[in-house]
Amino acid sequence: MVNIQFTDPSIREEHQKLMPSPEERKALLNSLTVHCSFLPCTKVKARAEVKMCSRCKQARYCSQTCQKAAWKNHKKDCGEGTASQLTLKLAERALAVPKITEYIQMHAILTLKLLEDRTNAARYVINVKCRTATADLMAHVSRLVSGKESDSNAQVLLHVDAIERVPIEEAPEQLKRKLAGAKELLKTGYWEDRQPIGEDNILVSFFFTSVRQDDEGNDQVDGGADGAISSACLLPEHAMRFMADNPKSTLRSAMLGDMEVDVDEDQLRDGLNNLIRMDKTNQMRLRGYPSKVASDS
Structure with a gap:
């Protein structure tokens, strides 16, 4: 696994700022843009401004009108406590941790082969496939060795299974809309933090999916x-x-x-997972319990 380190003092100083404080993490999480879950609606709002389904804590709406209009279809899927909902909740929190985004960006450079062709960023998006994994491995192994079943309610953490490229034509509609909004912002010459945009900046887009393994391990x-x-x-x-x-x-x-090897995609993914696992105090809020999947942020 790889731990990204910079030797250039100016870059290292910038890198040190990537681990947010609890207040910064919450502010970053609330500032994330969210699309209204009512499909005919195209509105986008900051996460802190949307109305959330009080039952599943997943569906989000720009207004009470959209929430009521969506209920007929949403009630079929609305529920509490599914594994995929917990995975996606933790994945959303990961977006509020710049250091996690950094690993994904480094991985994207290799996955999209941007060093060979920067325009690949416009032809592909990144799919970050995630699941939850047992947080306390020693306790988990101890239970199995003693002949006990695994604790279905033990603490779990976010685990990245794979990071793959997807042709832009096959990208989800919500990501396409978010990408279109980002391209419009680029035309202003400034990014979200009012930072000037250079001519060579590369726009990378990615989305998280929850995965489970079938009987064949796929x-x-x-x-x-x-x-x-x-x-x-x-x-x-x-x-x-x-x-x-x-x-x-x-x-x-x-x-x-000790062996010195080139940094590759596998090492970056392992490094990302190790970063999450080593956060024993849950500073990044990427741990949770299956029974508490509906709790927010």
């Missing part, structure tokens, strides 16, 4: 295919420079010692 998407949890972001130029320098990672083995 991932099957069971939530998020609509692109409800998604983002369109500018790829920092320093990220391109970092990956262009052919960065190395040190793999440590008790038997083989």
Whole structure:
């Protein structure tokens, strides 16, 4: 697994700011843009401004009018406590952690082959496939060794199974709408934080899906295919420079010692998952309990 480190002092200082405080994390989460869950509606609002279904805590509406209009169809799916809902809730929280986004951006550079062709960012989007995994591995193994069943209500954490590219034509409609809005913003010459936009900036878009493994061990998407949890972001130029320098990672083995290897997609994904797992105090809020899936932020 890889831990991204920068040697350039100016870049390192910028990198250190990526772990938000609880207040910053909540502010970032509330500022995320959300599409109205009533499909005929095209309105987009900040997460803090939308009306949320009080039962499932997933469906979100720009107004009470849309919420009432959507109920006839939504009540068929509305419920509490499904595994995919918990996965997507944690995935949405991940969008409020810049360091998580950084790993996805680094991965996207390789997945989309942006070092060879920057225009690939306009032809593909990124699908981040996630599931939940047991947070306390030692306790989980101990139960299995003692002949007990796994604790179905034990704490779990967000786990990224795969990060794949998807042709823009096959991207979810909600992500396409978010991407269109981002492109309009680019025309103003400023990004969301009023930061000036350069001519070479790359717009990368990605969405999270919840997956489960079937009997043959293959991932099957069971939530998020609509692109409800998604983002369109500018790829920092320093990220391109970092990956262009052919960065190395040190793999440590008790038997083989230290080995220096190239940073690749597998190591970036493992590093992202390790970052989440090492957050024992749940500062990033990427842990949860199946019985409390409906609790918010």
